[in-house]
Amino acid sequence: MGDRDTEHWLRQHGLPYFVAPRARSRALLARTAPFLVFALSFDVLSSVVLEVTIDLDTVSASELTLALIALLLVIAVPVVPALLGLWTSRLLRSRAGAKRPVALVSLALYLVVDPLLFGALGFDDPVDTLGQNAAVAVAALALTWLGIGALLAWALRAALRQFGALGQLATRALPILMLVVVFAYFARALWEVTASMTVPRLVGVAVFFVVLGLLFAVPIMRKELSTLGRAPETEGPPLTPLERFNLGVVMVMAQAFQVALFAALVCVFLVVLGTLAFSDEVLNSWLGGHGDNAQVLGVDLPVRTAMLKTAVFLSCVSSLNFLVSVSTAPAYRASFYDPLLDGAREALAVRAAYRAGR
Incomplete structure (x- = not known):
């Protein structure tokens, strides 16, 4: 594989700072x-x-x-x-x-x-x-x-590829959380809290969970990457700070897509469950003045706004639990975490060959 093909491969995998500066x-x-x-x-x-x-x-x-x-x-x-x-x-x-x-x-x-x-x-x-x-x-x-364009393009492709893991996420990861989440979903107090949340406040809650997830994921990823850099198959010049940052960002973003897809699955599951399980009388009693339906382009959706807010809130809680599980539990690490590390090893090996050829 020539230099141009290798540079294209690196950009395709979200690693533009592995490419020589003269080729930018x-x-x-x-x-x-x-x-x-x-x-x-x-x-x-x-x-x-x-x-x-x-x-x-x-x-x-x-x-x-x-x-x-x-x-x-x-x-x-x-x-x-x-x-x-x-x-x-x-x-x-x-x-x-x-x-x-x-x-x-x-x-x-x-x-x-x-x-x-x-x-x-x-x-x-x-x-x-x-x-x-x-x-x-x-x-x-x-x-x-x-190099930001290559990173964003990779992020878009990675997000679309994650839909291929939809079945695996649904069959292996959802059951570990459904028991706790479903019990919380049927608690009136939770509905009263989430129904009164404004959209900016709900977004703030979601951002809070994102920050918690990063505080957990980034240190673990740094430790894993430091171990990978010493592997025999990835021998080459030491990673520069910019290259190390680039690889870390790609790894964290790839895991973020998995977590976001899982959160979306939980949210859809809870909306469907709520639509089937809750009668209008119960929702009206629980929600009081917050029982309006969600709207899109002036059309009422068959879903209460409060139901969407509650589902989003619980999906944020579930996604943090999922992140911890896939990073630490052996059964889930092999399915969701190890493939990311395999991709990082391949990228480091390609970089080593690219640097050797130059």
């Missing part, structure tokens, strides 16, 4: 093109979809159908641009001759067509949009040169 500006615009495609499609979709309000008086479909349509529209806003960005990245990897044309076209679309389209639709002034898009494009080029 190579094909810079082409490496930024997937983000420009993402930004362009996200601008268009978010401006159109989030301006939509479904008028229930003029639509004859059932409430459940309308709720599903509204949810799909909201989900499409981040998902479709992400898929388009990934498709652009794959196109540029498979067709080397397309790099420059695709990069120039994506830049022209973002800087020229996007502002004109916004102006024609009456969303914003074309000159203002051009200035904003130009600033975003310059920032994207700078961040790509610094």
Whole structure:
């Protein structure tokens, strides 16, 4: 594998600071093109979809159908641009001759067509949009040169790959928490607390659990990485502080995706369970003035807002427990933690060969 192939492999695995500094500006615009495609499609979709309000008086479909349509529209806003960005990245990897044309076209679309389209639709002034898009494009080029673009692109791909572990998470990790979580879920006092939480306060609670998780995960990851660096198969120049930081960030983010996916599973499980188990009479008695339904694009979802808040709160608690379990318990470490360490060993071996070749 030549130097360019190795550098591409390292960037693909979220390790841009393992690449020699002289190679950072190579094909810079082409490496930024997937983000420009993402930004362009996200601008268009978010401006159109989030301006939509479904008028229930003029639509004859059932409430459940309308709720599903509204949810799909909201989900499409981040998902479709992400898929388009990934498709652009794959196109540029498979067709080397397309790099420059695709990069120039994506830049022209973002800087020229996007502002004109916004102006024609009456969303914003074309000159203002051009200035904003130009600033975003310059920032994207700078961040790509610094290696942040490669790290973010890897994060997106890793997040999508984690969906492949959905079945394993559901069958192996969920049962260890369901007993405690379900008992807490049926406690009226918890519902009264979470129902009275504002959205910023609930976000603050979630951030608090994220910080606790980092305080637990980062020291463990540092210890594991120091052990890996001394392994015989990863012999090479000592890691620089920047390379060590880069590898640590990748490892922590990869584990964060597993925890986030588990939290989402718990949240969905609890919402479905609550919808089946709680009657309107019980919820009205428990919630009092906080018994309104969640809304998307003006459509009432068949889920109480308080139920979503309670599910989110318990999913945060469960995710911290899950993180501790997969990091310490042998049965879960082999399934969720050890593959991350195997990936780190491979990256260190590739780095050693890359440095030896140079």
